[in-house]
Amino acid sequence: MSSQAITPLVEARGIVKRYGPTTALADGRLTVLPGESHALVGRNGAGKSTLVTVLTGLQAPDEGEVRFDGEPAPGLADRDAWRRKVACVYQKPTVVPELTVAENLFINRQPLKGRFISWRRLREEAAALLDTWDVHVDPEARTSDLKVEDRQMVEIARALSFGARFIVLDEPTAQLDNREIERLFARMRALQENGVTFLFISHHLQEVYEVCQTVTVLRDARWITTAPVADMPRAALVEAMAGETIAEQTVAVRDVDSTAPVVLEARGLTSDAYRDVDLTVRRGEVVGLAGISGSGKTELAESFTGLHTPTGGTARLDGERLPFGDVRRSLEAGVGCVPRDRHGQGLVFGMTIGDNATMTVLDRLGRFGFVGSDRKRGFATELIERLDIHTEGPDQPVSDLSGGNAQKVVMARALASDPRLLVLINPTAGVDVKSKESLLSRVDTAREDGTAVLVVSDELDDLRRCDRVLVLFHGRVVAEHPAGWRDHELIASIEGVDHG
Incomplete structure (x- = not known):
């Protein structure tokens, strides 16, 4: 029949x-x-x-x-x-x-x-x-x-x-x-x-x-x-x-300085979401974390930003123990972050673009809690130009911005503190193609400045900028792909085809 x-x-x-x-x-x-x-x-x-x-x-x-x-x-x-x-x-x-x-x-x-x-x-x-x-x-x-x-x-x-x-x-x-x-x-x-x-x-x-x-x-x-x-x-x-045929292009391979100092070193990190994770990111290196939802990749990255406290293992930033479970202390230790939810975690919508962009560096712009408005505006204007944020100026409410420009403000704030480690979680989610390219070019700039970058993303385009990509599956690192991977190879790892 x-x-x-x-x-x-x-x-x-x-x-x-x-x-x-x-x-x-x-x-x-x-x-x-x-x-x-x-x-x-x-x-x-x-x-x-x-x-x-x-x-x-x-x-x-x-x-x-x-x-x-x-x-x-x-x-x-x-x-x-x-x-x-x-x-x-x-x-x-x-x-x-x-x-x-x-x-x-x-x-x-x-x-x-x-x-x-x-x-x-x-x-x-x-x-x-x-x-x-x-x-x-x-x-x-x-x-x-x-x-x-x-x-x-x-x-x-x-x-x-x-x-x-x-x-x-x-x-x-x-x-x-x-x-x-x-x-x-x-x-x-x-x-x-x-x-x-x-x-x-x-x-x-x-x-x-x-x-x-x-x-x-x-x-x-x-x-x-x-x-x-x-x-x-x-x-x-x-x-x-x-959606890739064998004839399609591979990712450009970059030379990574294997002698560059290790900025982030994690050993045996364990929590409810991930287990026994070893991870290093060198100065000027961009490392990607990939995996399906529920793989533990986001929780792992958020642990480095102070949002979670692992139950086991250690992490060091430039040799100093990273303070888990404390976002402010992580920031002071040198971690900048673009969080996964720009609305809930990334922006204060009642404030201006300038206030949002400079929130993490007010102590540098003035002493004893007093910040001159001209100084703050000047610093914010510089960030706006650097990230090509389309705005009338630093005094415009951040709530007026499109998704792409709002995300650039979050990126501007992460970069404002000159972080030693920059953690980007789904940095281009929900933004237009032009904004996406602009945000990703900041990753290249951060690399050239010697920043260690950790990129967590579901988007293959975000991961192409990485020098290597670690794949998590059910909380464990199951594969590592150096730059030059093919789409189907990475997806096979992410979807659990090649590790039983």
Whole structure:
């Protein structure tokens, strides 16, 4: 029987979703046949999460349509109809930890005896449901006491109890060890045999080959390809995700002075987000940190800026112990930072551009807390010119600026203190192409000035300026790529293809 003769369980065609000026999905497509495990892959920002919100009825598409079993999807307001069609099990559990398994399975629809909950019937129905789907969990256990894999199975059983036979698993293995992953896959296969269909989203491409029959690739908010997993070698899958053909240019290789003094040296750094990280950055060297969300790369970088305190290991800046957990002392020690959230962490929107740009260096501009306004304005004007910030002058409110110019103010402030270590976290996120180039040229200038630079980014263009890129996966450094890497090589490391 050809696949054309089978009515897809789920079909999305021509899905477009915009948020203001941003197009999160320009051409989302998905065709999932009954009883298969279908992988949805793509780099961060490819449009996967947006497509899932449309497939699960959390948002309506601006264009395009979703069909279940050949019928149009329910209206957004009809939540019960959506629950009968589809459910998503997210990386973070949606069960209520304080309640028992039985209470979570039938939350808001407990069996009643008169006006009161019938606890006996609740336990019986929960036990029957778990037995039907072969989920070995005690219905009376507190959900918070369950292992992650068992919590996931409770969520799947709850979805199946509504009648849904299409389950979206969003990064289900992120918090599981290898044995737990194997058990999850065995349960998925058993459920498939009983007519359950899965959409499997994972950054660990090895898992796609272990558990899925079909794969769909999104890139730059568009559908790229759908193919049987067996017909898609790993290199071809990574190439589809990267959008790079073998003929495309490689990154320029730079000579790094291997005798330059080490500015930042970390040994055995460990926290909840990363483990046993060794890292050095030399004077005039730019080191990138790459990895999927949840890899620990951002938390690691933020630790050097004083935002987090590791539970183990040490870090030294020019031989002196770096003060963890204290942003002001880190700044005084010589660390400049462009934080990940320019709105929440980077700018004070009630203040002027000049005030924001000079906030970290007021002690240098005046004595005993008094700063002459002419001196401050002059220093701010110099920074504005240096970073090509498009503004009427230092007295303009920073809230008037575009995203790109606002980010330049954050960069100006980071550079104002002449840091020995400059930490940049997603420095070009949400800025236009011209501003992006201007911000990245500051990285080159900082390198030439002898600053040690650490760049954390999901954008390959940001990482191209680096002399080497370290890749984190589940909190550990798993690969190091010297300048000259190819897109598909770096993405293979980031997505977990080449390290088991």
